[in-house]
Amino acid sequence: MTRMELSHGTLDLMILQTLKWGPQHGHGIGQAIRASSQDAFQVEHGTLYPALHRLERRGWLAAQWKVSEANRRARYYRLTPTGKKQLLEEQAKWRALVHAVAQTMKPVRG
Amino acid sequence: MWPIFGGRKRETELDEELQAHIDIEATRLEAEGLSKEEAASRVRQTFGSRALVAEQTRDSWGLRWLNGVRQDLEYAFRSGRRAPVFGAAVVLSLALGIGASTLVFSVADTVYLRPLPYPVPGELMFVAMRIFRLEMVLSPDYVAWRKDHSAFVELAAMQFHGGDPAILGDKDPVEVHVTRVSYNFIAALGVPPAMGRNFEQNEELPNGHKAALLTDALWRTHFHSRADIVGRNIALDGVTYQVIGVLPHSFVMPLEVPADILTPLPITPAISHHDRGLATWTVIGRLRPGVTQAQAFANLKLLFAASRADAPEIFRDDASVMIEPLQQRMAGNVRTLLLVLAGAVGCLLMIACANVANLLLARWSARSRELAVRAAIGARRSRIVRQLVTETALYCAAGSAAGMALTALGLRTVVYFAAGSLPRLNEVRTDGRVFVIAIGVSLLTMLLFGLLPAWRAGRVDVQTVLQHAGRPGMSGGYRASRRALVAAEVALSVVLLWGAVLLLQTLWRMQHDHLGFAPEHVMSVSIPLRNTNRANANRKALTEEMLASIRRIPGTMAVSWTECTPLTGGPMGTTFTRSDRPLPKPWDRGDTVAGCAVGPEYFQASGMRLVRGRAFADADYDHPQTLAIVNEALARRYFPGEDPIGHQVDGHQNGGWKTIIGVMADSKNQGLNQPPAPQMFLNDIALSPGSNLAFVVRYVGAEPLFTGAVRASLQATDPGLLANFESLDQAIERMSAGSRFNGMLLGSFAVMAFLMAVVGVYGVLAFAVAQRAPEIGIRMALGAGPMSVQGLVLKEGVALVAIGTALGVAMSLVAGRYLKTLLYDISATDIRTYMAVVFAIAAAAMVAAWIPARRAASLDPTVTLRDS
Numbered sequence: 019m020t021r022m023e024l025s026h027g028t029l030d031l032m033i034l035q036t037l038k039w040g041p042q043h044g045h046g047i048g049q050a051i052r053a054s055s056q057d058a059f060q061v062e063h064g065t066l067y068p069a070l071h072r073l074e075r076r077g078w079l080a081a082q083w084k085v086s087e088a089n090r091r092a093r094y095y096r097l098t099p100t101g102k103k104q105l106l107e108e109q110a111k112w113r114a115l116v117h118a119v120a121q122t123m124k125p126v127r128g
Numbered sequence: 129m130w131p132i133f134g135g136r137k138r139e140t141e142l143d144e145e146l147q148a149h150i151d152i153e154a155t156r157l158e159a160e161g162l163s164k165e166e167a168a169s170r171v172r173q174t175f176g177s178r179a180l181v182a183e184q185t186r187d188s189w190g191l192r193w194l195n196g197v198r199q200d201l202e203y204a205f206r207s208g209r210r211a212p213v214f215g216a217a218v219v220l221s222l223a224l225g226i227g228a229s230t231l232v233f234s235v236a237d238t239v240y241l242r243p244l245p246y247p248v249p250g251e252l253m254f255v256a257m258r259i260f261r262l263e264m265v266l267s268p269d270y271v272a273w274r275k276d277h278s279a280f281v282e283l284a285a286m287q288f289h290g291g292d293p294a295i296l297g298d299k300d301p302v303e304v305h306v307t308r309v310s311y312n313f314i315a316a317l318g319v320p321p322a323m324g325r326n327f328e329q330n331e332e333l334p335n336g337h338k339a340a341l342l343t344d345a346l347w348r349t350h351f352h353s354r355a356d357i358v359g360r361n362i363a364l365d366g367v368t369y370q371v372i373g374v375l376p377h378s379f380v381m382p383l384e385v386p387a388d389i390l391t392p393l394p395i396t397p398a399i400s401h402h403d404r405g406l407a408t409w410t411v412i413g414r415l416r417p418g419v420t421q422a423q424a425f426a427n428l429k430l431l432f433a434a435s436r437a438d439a440p441e442i443f444r445d446d447a448s449v450m451i452e453p454l455q456q457r458m459a460g461n462v463r464t465l466l467l468v469l470a471g472a473v474g475c476l477l478m479i480a481c482a483n484v485a486n487l488l489l490a491r492w493s494a495r496s497r498e499l500a501v502r503a504a505i506g507a508r509r510s511r512i513v514r515q516l517v518t519e520t521a522l523y524c525a526a527g528s529a530a531g532m533a534l535t536a537l538g539l540r541t542v543v544y545f546a547a548g549s550l551p552r553l554n555e556v557r558t559d560g561r562v563f564v565i566a567i568g569v570s571l572l573t574m575l576l577f578g579l580l581p582a583w584r585a586g587r588v589d590v591q592t593v594l595q596h597a598g599r600p601g602m603s604g605g606y607r608a609s610r611r612a613l614v615a616a617e618v619a620l621s622v623v624l625l626w627g628a629v630l631l632l633q634t635l636w637r638m639q640h641d642h643l644g645f646a647p648e649h650v651m652s653v654s655i656p657l658r659n660t661n662r663a664n665a666n667r668k669a670l671t672e673e674m675l676a677s678i679r680r681i682p683g684t685m686a687v688s689w690t691e692c693t694p695l696t697g698g699p700m701g702t703t704f705t706r707s708d709r710p711l712p713k714p715w716d717r718g719d720t721v722a723g724c725a726v727g728p729e730y731f732q733a734s735g736m737r738l739v740r741g742r743a744f745a746d747a748d749y750d751h752p753q754t755l756a757i758v759n760e761a762l763a764r765r766y767f768p769g770e771d772p773i774g775h776q777v778d779g780h781q782n783g784g785w786k787t788i789i790g791v792m793a794d795s796k797n798q799g800l801n802q803p804p805a806p807q808m809f810l811n812d813i814a815l816s817p818g819s820n821l822a823f824v825v826r827y828v829g830a831e832p833l834f835t836g837a838v839r840a841s842l843q844a845t846d847p848g849l850l851a852n853f854e855s856l857d858q859a860i861e862r863m864s865a866g867s868r869f870n871g872m873l874l875g876s877f878a879v880m881a882f883l884m885a886v887v888g889v890y891g892v893l894a895f896a897v898a899q900r901a902p903e904i905g906i907r908m909a910l911g912a913g914p915m916s917v918q919g920l921v922l923k924e925g926v927a928l929v930a931i932g933t934a935l936g937v938a939m940s941l942v943a944g945r946y947l948k949t950l951l952y953d954i955s956a957t958d959i960r961t962y963m964a965v966v967f968a969i970a971a972a973a974m975v976a977a978w979i980p981a982r983r984a985a986s987l988d989p990t991v992t993l994r995d996s
Contacts, residue, residue, distance in 0.1 A: 072188045075188075086152060093148065
């Protein structure tokens with residue numbers, strides 16, 4: 019399977035989506051995105067962390083230091099209420115986009 | 129460290145966050161069955177550059193730009209700490225360059241560029257005729273010229289050279305300076321009195337009302353600012369004057385003339401060239417608005433032609449008329465000094481900039497590998513350029529700050545040392561514009577030498593540099609520019625050193641060369657003595673009284689009245705004549721000879737040496753002005769190849785011929801920087817009846833004690849008497865103050881320039897050796913001996929220094945034209961000076977070249993070859 023680069027908006031959406039299930043640290047988020055896309059998306063660390071900090075600044079995420087499952091202190095991100103609202107909006111937009119693109123891509127019957 | 133940018137906390141948090149990521153990933157990999165080492169190395173591979181991730185994350189923080197600056201600054205500080213010598217050298221060079229140029233600019237601005245404190249100062253002109261090498265206007269011509277108003281609103285006159293000392297008051301007298309001016313003088317300058325009125329024209333008449341204008345300073349100090357001063361009478365040298373007004377605080381006398389009181393110049397309206405006793409005056413004119421200097425000059429030429437037609441015997445062929453803006457006139461002879469200083473500062477600034485450029489080029493080039501590595505791990509090119517500019521800016525800021533501190537310090541030093549040798553110095557202060565200029569200079573330096581290498585560094589081809597791994601640099605292009613810079617530095621420091629050595633020699637000669645007398649323990653005492661109750665009629669009795677009072681003091685070795693000191697010529701005599709030669713015609717242009725009436729002990733007291741003949745004896749004074757003792761300059765000039773003793777001279781003025789009885793050794797009777805002028809000493813109490821009483825005393829013991837004793841003794845003889853004391857040592861100090869200042873300033877410039885040039889030579893060669901180490905290693909491996917390797921490096925140094933020195937000598941030949949007027953008794957092209965300077969530069973540069981050469985020779989080929 020080919021690996022794809024993620025655009026800013028898409029990555030943001032996937033981060034928000036991942037955090038719907040509960041707080042997670044950067045490593046966990048990267049792993050989750052990779053796993054859920056069946057390795058299709060390779061998230062570069064140099065893209066992931068700027069994105070996390072950007073979302074935090076925007077107020078969609080909040081961060082907190084917690085001890086991880088591997089007994090290591092790590093920075094956990096969770097969705098804020100604004101973040102949740104944003105996720106819903108983005109999901110709606112995304113579905114609309116996917117639907118529209120799918121329509122365009124349908125093979126034309128001749 | 130930089131709390132305003134968000135603090136360190138955020139940095140460490142980011143660091144820990146990334147570390148946590150790495151640790152968790154490693155744990156995960158270990159759980160998958162990898163060994164600890166394998167896991168760690170896999171993480172390193174997959175995570176990529178942690179620094180890059182951190183930087184990209186930081187970029188997402190707000191204040192992205194400020195964060196970048198903060199990082200750049202931190203980085204710059206760190207890299208500065210790693211190269212403290214480099215940093216110090218850059219900051220010091222900039223500080224010296226900026227400081228010196230700002231300082232000289234401040235002084236030049238005040239002395240030369242700041243407008244005179246009069247309304248529309250551009251309209252004020254100095255007007256003069258040139259006769260007998262003098263620049264003045266004769267009284268009849270002034271009277272005629274000022275009636276013509278076609279070019280000038282006013283032509284005002286004042287006493288030639290102005291400012292006679294006079295005694296103010298009867299009880300508790302003080303000495304003040306009185307300058308006589310034409311009635312329209314204040315009006316021409318455009319500064320009306322703050323109190324009272326101006327002079328009226330009829331007050332100029334020789335028997336007119338005796339009116340006086342006071343300066344603000346005198347009114348405040350001596351008259352305690354009393355409001356009822358106008359209309360009161362004051363006594364000047366025993367003559368009563370009425371105060372008619374007080375000048376404003378802002379009033380400044382033009383042409384540095386000392387004046388506390390202005391009184392009207394006596395002008396006879398009907399004076400003609402054929403009258404006896406023509407006066408010479410200094411004339412200042414205010415142009416009519418709209419009239420140019422050239423138009424005024426044309427007008428003056430017409431007036432002058434009329435004057436010449438009236439008295440052709442006075443105005444010979446070479447007499448002429450001149451006009452010059454007053455501003456330029458007041459800057460006058462310091463123009464050359466300022467030109468020379470500006471040149472010196474320019475040289476220093478260029479050397480400093482060359483040094484900074486050189487240092488920056490070397491540093492950038494040594495860091496090209498570091499920069500390439502940063503580029504390779506993902507730093508953007510703009511980021512690297514910004515980093516280098518930040519570093520340069522940091523150095524420039526530090527250099528500018530240090531330069532400004534240096535300026536402030538230097539300004540105080542200049543005011544302290546140059547007081548008296550530069551006009552308007554009391555107005556000198558650093559102003560905002562000067563700081564702007566300093567910042568401009570540093571910005572320019574930064575742009576030139578910070579951006580250029582940064583731009584080049586930005587273009588560094590990563591591959592090329594990394595392929596040359598192991599070599600600390602690669603910039604072949606810099607090598608040529610760095611060598612050119614150092615050659616220029618050497619050239620400029622040759623010029624500075626040459627100028628400084630010439631000025632210091634001048635100073636040395638002025639202070640030590642055949643003064644012609646022994647100045648130690650000689651005191652001159654002058655007593656302004658011109659009020660009527662001490663008339664010249666009893667001058668002899670008074671003189672005897674004072675002599676007796678000084679002789680009473682223990683420590684007095686010899687004392688004499690005199691009209692001159694070994695450093696002054698005395699009252700000017702008339703045209704020199706010999707009894708065995710035809711008499712010159714009246715108004716003949718023959719030379720005048722300084723004459724000086726002295727007492728019998730004068731030569732012992734002043735420490736002057738009798739070459740031939742005898743000194744005056746007490747009995748000689750029974751027949752005054754019958755005998756003369758001439759100096760060697762006079763003997764050489766008028767008695768070439770003859771023995772002057774026994775000849776009779778100078779007979780046509782006072783009727784009697786004077787027989788020469790002795791020849792004295794020359795002394796510096798025109799000041800230290802002039803050759804001795806012909807001079808005659810005469811056996812009389814005074815030649816100029818109005819002159820001050822003056823004595824020279826040779827004494828033993830401490831000066832303050834002796835001075836105090838003389839003062840007390842004179843006060844006891846004559847209460848309320850004013851006496852001024854100056855030792856000949858002090859007089860010499862005072863007269864050489866200007867030269868000492870020049871020499872000191874140029875000398876310190878030269879030392880700085882010299883050091884910077886030597887460091888430059890060393891830097892270039894040391895750097896070249898470091899760069900060429902592999903090549904040198906190969907040469908040695910192929911059999912080159914240490915001597916030939918050493919020669920290789922030295923050759924490069926010799927070429928640099930030879931080119932630089934030749935260039936410097938050529939430049940100094942041009943500069944010599946300007947320096948010439950500041951020199952005394954030494955030629956600007958003095959060959960020994962050149963030899964000394966070239967030798968000093970060459971020797972110092974060779975030492976600077978020898979150190980890296982030796983290092984090159986001691987390189988171990990196996991080490992250098994392995995390293996490359």
